[in-house]
Amino acid sequence: MALNAKEPKGPLKDKWRLYNEHKNLVNPANRKKIDIIVVGAGLSGGGASASLAELGYNVKTFFFQDSARRSHSVAAQGGVNAAKNYQNDGDTIYKMFYDTIKGGDYRSREANVYRMAQLSVDLIDHMTAQGVPFGREYSGYLSNRSFGGVLVSRTFYARGQTGQQLLMATYQAMMKQVKKGTLTQYNRHEILDFVLIDGKARGVIVRDLVTGKIERHSAHAVVLGTGGFGKIYYLSTLAMNSNGSATWRAHKKGAFFANPSWTQIHPTALPQAGDQQSKLTLMSESLRNDGRIWVPLKKDDDRLPNDIPDEERDYYLERRYPAFGNLVPRDVASRAAKERMDAGHGIGKLKNAVYLDFRTAIGKLGVDTIKERYGNLFTMYKKITGIDAYKEPMKISPAAHFSMGGLWVDYELGTTIPGLYAVGEANFADHGANRLGANSLLQASVDGNFVLPNTISNYLADEIRTGPIPTDTKEFDEAEKAVKDQIDKLLSIKGKTPVDRIHRALGKIMFKEVAMARNEKGLIWAIEEIKKLRKQFWTDAAITGDADGMNSELEKAGRLADYLEIAELMAIDALSRNESCGAHFREEFVSDDGEAERNDEEFMYSAAWEWLGKPDWKLHKEHLEFHDIEVKTRSYK
Amino acid sequence: MKITLKIWRQESAKAKGKLETYQLNEVEQDMSFLEMLDMLNEDLAVKGERSVEFDHDCREGICGQCSLVINGQAHGPESHYTTCQTHMRSFKDGDTIFIEPFRAKAFPVIRDLKVNRDSFDTIIQAGGYISAFTGNAPEANNIPIHHDISESAFDSAACIGCGACVATCKNSSAALFVSAKISHLAKLPQGKVERKERVEWMITAHDEEGFGSCTHTGACAMVCPQEVQLLDITRMNFEFNRALCIS
Ligand SMILES: Cc1cc2nc3c(=O)[nH]c(=O)nc-3n(C[C@H](O)[C@H](O)[C@H](O)COP(=O)(O)OP(=O)(O)OC[C@H]3O[C@@H](n4cnc5c(N)ncnc54)[C@H](O)[C@@H]3O)c2cc1C
Ligand code: FES
Numbered sequence: 001m002a003l004n005a006k007e008p009k010g011p012l013k014d015k016w017r018l019y020n021e022h023k024n025l026v027n028p029a030n031r032k033k034i035d036i037i038v039v040g041a042g043l044s045g046g047g048a049s050a051s052l053a054e055l056g057y058n059v060k061t062f063f064f065q066d067s068a069r070r071s072h073s074v075a076a077q078g079g080v081n082a083a084k085n086y087q088n089d090g091d092t093i094y095k096m097f098y099d100t101i102k103g104g105d106y107r108s109r110e111a112n113v114y115r116m117a118q119l120s121v122d123l124i125d126h127m128t129a130q131g132v133p134f135g136r137e138y139s140g141y142l143s144n145r146s147f148g149g150v151l152v153s154r155t156f157y158a159r160g161q162t163g164q165q166l167l168m169a170t171y172q173a174m175m176k177q178v179k180k181g182t183l184t185q186y187n188r189h190e191i192l193d194f195v196l197i198d199g200k201a202r203g204v205i206v207r208d209l210v211t212g213k214i215e216r217h218s219a220h221a222v223v224l225g226t227g228g229f230g231k232i233y234y235l236s237t238l239a240m241n242s243n244g245s246a247t248w249r250a251h252k253k254g255a256f257f258a259n260p261s262w263t264q265i266h267p268t269a270l271p272q273a274g275d276q277q278s279k280l281t282l283m284s285e286s287l288r289n290d291g292r293i294w295v296p297l298k299k300d301d302d303r304l305p306n307d308i309p310d311e312e313r314d315y316y317l318e319r320r321y322p323a324f325g326n327l328v329p330r331d332v333a334s335r336a337a338k339e340r341m342d343a344g345h346g347i348g349k350l351k352n353a354v355y356l357d358f359r360t361a362i363g364k365l366g367v368d369t370i371k372e373r374y375g376n377l378f379t380m381y382k383k384i385t386g387i388d389a390y391k392e393p394m395k396i397s398p399a400a401h402f403s404m405g406g407l408w409v410d411y412e413l414g415t416t417i418p419g420l421y422a423v424g425e426a427n428f429a430d431h432g433a434n435r436l437g438a439n440s441l442l443q444a445s446v447d448g449n450f451v452l453p454n455t456i457s458n459y460l461a462d463e464i465r466t467g468p469i470p471t472d473t474k475e476f477d478e479a480e481k482a483v484k485d486q487i488d489k490l491l492s493i494k495g496k497t498p499v500d501r502i503h504r505a506l507g508k509i510m511f512k513e514v515a516m517a518r519n520e521k522g523l524i525w526a527i528e529e530i531k532k533l534r535k536q537f538w539t540d541a542a543i544t545g546d547a548d549g550m551n552s553e554l555e556k557a558g559r560l561a562d563y564l565e566i567a568e569l570m571a572i573d574a575l576s577r578n579e580s581c582g583a584h585f586r587e588e589f590v591s592d593d594g595e596a597e598r599n600d601e602e603f604m605y606s607a608a609w610e611w612l613g614k615p616d617w618k619l620h621k622e623h624l625e626f627h628d629i630e631v632k633t634r635s636y637k
Numbered sequence: 638m639k640i641t642l643k644i645w646r647q648e649s650a651k652a653k654g655k656l657e658t659y660q661l662n663e664v665e666q667d668m669s670f671l672e673m674l675d676m677l678n679e680d681l682a683v684k685g686e687r688s689v690e691f692d693h694d695c696r697e698g699i700c701g702q703c704s705l706v707i708n709g710q711a712h713g714p715e716s717h718y719t720t721c722q723t724h725m726r727s728f729k730d731g732d733t734i735f736i737e738p739f740r741a742k743a744f745p746v747i748r749d750l751k752v753n754r755d756s757f758d759t760i761i762q763a764g765g766y767i768s769a770f771t772g773n774a775p776e777a778n779n780i781p782i783h784h785d786i787s788e789s790a791f792d793s794a795a796c797i798g799c800g801a802c803v804a805t806c807k808n809s810s811a812a813l814f815v816s817a818k819i820s821h822l823a824k825l826p827q828g829k830v831e832r833k834e835r836v837e838w839m840i841t842a843h844d845e846e847g848f849g850s851c852t853h854t855g856a857c858a859m860v861c862p863q864e865v866q867l868l869d870i871t872r873m874n875f876e877f878n879r880a881l882c883i884s
Contacts, residue, residue: 051771066692067758069798070700086778122774129774131767131821131828133791140781158791164699165794172766179762187755210747239694273667276676279696380698383715383722384669449771498679542682549649550748553678553688 003608003622006410007111012628016115020454024461031056034460037204037219039191039246041068043441044424045225046170047448053177055453060217062186062206064241069171072227072239076163077284079145079155080441082120087144091152093117098629100439103149103329104432105582106631111411112429119446124156130169134158145286147437149329155438160284160376163441191246192483194253197475201420205483212548214483216476218469221419221456224250225448228403228425230263232563234507236400237269237282243559244566247407247426255415256608256620258408258428261574264435264583265516267333269399270384271353280399281384284377285437288326290361293317295345295354305355305393316340324636331434331583332636334398338516348395357393402440404431408608412455413447421456423447433582487547490557495540499556502537506567514571519587523575527568534564565615579603600631638664641733644689650745670723671696690749696721698862701797705750706737711801711860719862739804743847754800756846763842764835765818767828780826793821795863802857808849813857815843816873817865823876836876
């Protein structure tokens with residue numbers, strides 16, 4: 001099967017307009033006859049649910065939390081980008097497109113990225129109208145801050161809780177539709193499989209997490225907005241229940257999975273402090289606007305940070321990257337931290353951290369300004385560590401954070417299964433090999449609110465005569481049986497190793513060899529270890545409780561079973577790409593000064609993997625063409 | 638640290654629950670409270686026993702999913718913390734800790750420590766939104782909003798919907814939760830258009846869902862992880878009276 005990105009013809013800046021002028025529509029009277037299943041209620045799934053319901057489709061939205069307001073978009077802190085040019089600092093849609101393509105190391109699709117930049121402008125208007133209390137100047141106009149990898153201020157923010165505020169607006173828009181009866185929400189429900197009829201996505205099999213009941217739901221199209229799978233590393237900035245299962249099970253039904261190994265390791269999270277640790281809390285990238293990152297010049301320096309004078313500190317980002325300094329993109333900052341820690345300059349009990357210091361900024365701007373900008377982050381830091389960061393520098397460390405990879409989608413956000421769409425972090429679009437800060441709230445919101453509701457009509461226009469899809473068919477029987485069989489199999493293992501313990505072991509393998517720096521030997525080792533662990537899981541996992549009723553252990557086990565397969569594909573993907581690009585840093589492919597070295601001749605493509613069973617995969621390539629941007633070596637020096 | 642746990646176990650909404658005792662001997666100060674419970678659940682899994690069900694997701698104090706009453710206090714001993722932000726350094730070796738679910742008529746227990754908070758969604762559905770359809774919005778800077786007003790709206794909008802206010806209130810009132818949303822939207826020019834209907838509908842929904850009335854003891858504001866202000870309740874009462882006056 002050849003990949004068709006369905007990019008509209010025409011000049012880059014007109015593609016989206018031309019697409020909309022020529023696509024098919026569903027008339028308002030017919031929309032009532034069309035059912036759409038949305039999985040996920042974060043910014044992408046929630047935005048899609050509310051917007052599709054407003055248009056008059058029958059929408060059913062599924063998510064595993066008890067309320068849509070708790071989807072993990074809620075945790076985003078720093079902000080959302082838009083090319084409004086409110087600061088008159090020369091920002092344009094093209095500039096934002098340029099920064100995003102460059103930030104992603106020339107590994108994303110031009111047309112999608114340009115559309116995201118175009119729609120960013122509307123998103124701020126939309127969210128403001130919904131009541132998002134964005135940061136403002138005393139004049140009453142909207143305020144901006146800078147994020148890594150760019151030279152303008154285009155980030156809009158609501159203190160350090162931007163994701164929460166955008167999600168509240170989205171959730172409230174959903175609740176309005178629930179009241180109107182156009183949207184039905186299924187909270188505490190988990191998707192376990194997809195039903196295909198004549199090759200088209202026609203429904204899902206879900207588990208009601210309260211009663212344990214397995215249910216069938218049908219629709220004319222299915223949309224996945226199920227977020228990222230960074231929790232595969234066990235320790236990550238993601239929520240405990242974030243998972244890759246929805247996209248993975250779609251993959252096993254025929255949806256290609258693209259660039260699975262491209263994971264963003266965020267440079268500023270809290271370091272691991274002990275073995276039982278379950279989460280690495282993020283400290284927003286926005287802190288790098290005013291915080292300076294350093295390590296002691298001397299190895300194994302045991303002095304307290306405030307006792308180390310300036311000349312004995314190594315502000316290594318400012319030293320190595322004078323143009324961008326502390327605001328280099330995340331992959332660069334994380335690798336630079338790893339390099340210093342590997343060289344023996346790490347700080348803290350486990351020598352696994354670096355300092356993020358506000359002394360200079362507090363001296364210049366005063367504590368009050370810093371408090372207003374980042375107050376909640378400093379409070380959060382204090383609550384977790386017990387340390388007052390106004391008085392001594394924060395200790396920070398790289399942590400798994402964001403999945404650039406995900407289901408392969410075309411320009412319409414359609415996967416390789418007709419009628420199955422993927423939005424937000426669940427798809428692979430827009431960010432290439434490295435995502436820029438504050439671009440992902442944007443992508444999730446834009447996909448859900450503006451793109452998908454427009455593109456899905458092009459597909460649904462052919463469905464107006466289909467009529468309701470029955471669920472008493474052999475396709476639903478088979479899918480339901482497979483799901484029940486898997487649950488029985490999990491519960492019959494009755495082994496001795498707790499699920500979390502196996503997950504931690506997986507996380508260790510992945511963080512060691514399939515994270516910030518990769519090499520052939522390590523990846524081959526990782527693949528073997530993952531296979532061994534998968535075997536251990538299926539023979540020795542301790543999964544207690546039963547299938548009828550609430551059972552968190554069973555939920556975790558199902559997700560881990562999938563992670564143990566995703567992990568293998570991640571390692572295979574990393575092994576197959578003999579170049580360094582963005583977050584994918586292969587130690588064999590570096591320039592003389594130690595920076596990532598791309599190989600555009602051979603690897604200017606997105607890798608889309610097809611599931612062949614067992615597990616085994618076939619690689620398909622979407623070759624990338626750049627007409628509107630000159631392909632260069634990415635440099636932040 | 639050695640810790641003794643007395644945990645509420647209850648099979649289902651209808652079943653009777655009781656406190657069960659568990660012992661943990663290797664708890665560390667640096668662990669979060671929920672990591673301590675993970676440790677217990679791992680022990681139970683090895684023994685082949687059903688794990689303790691408790692709600693949690695983000696584990697960083699923002700999603701509002703975690704919901705425990707620890708030694709009689711909603712979210713535990715530190716004020717303005719969520720359960721997931723609570724760490725074992727707030728306890729000492731040899732302590733006995735009582736862990737129960739959030740209790741309120743409008744929050745029925747699902748299993749063990751998990752409760753059903755759908756009633757909060759119902760209240761928001763009644764009017765906790767601005768009716769701006771996708772695609773309708775004017776240019777954002779066309780509505781200048783004074784810095785302080787925007788900041789003040791944020792203070793109310795910061796509510797994470799955890800329900801600690803209800804769990805701690807002797808009347809099981811959700812006044813703080815409802816007033817936070819009413820205040821957030823009433824403070825902003827965009828939200829003023831629907832303010833009358835919003836306050837009427839949301840307060841009606843609050844009462845219908847079985848939450849108690851507010852007698853202004855202020856206990857809710859003492860536990861609120863986002864420090865939503867008691868003043869919001871006064872503001873809600875103002876909005877309600879305003880609505881009565883103009884109808
Ligand atoms: C700590 C943190 C901070 C961040 N900060 C920023 C920032 O400042 N700026 C920025 O641009 N980006 C930021 N990001 C990234 C950004 O928040 C996310 O990429 C984005 O919010 C993802 O939105 P989403 O809608 O795709 O997924 P999510 O919001 O994660 O939603 C996933 C939804 O899918 C549902 N779901 C998942 N699996 C299943 C299943 N199997 N069955 C049923 N339902 C399921 C969940 O219940 C949930 O509703 C941050 C991310 C993190 C983790
Ligand atoms: S788990 Fe999210 S607030 Fe506690």
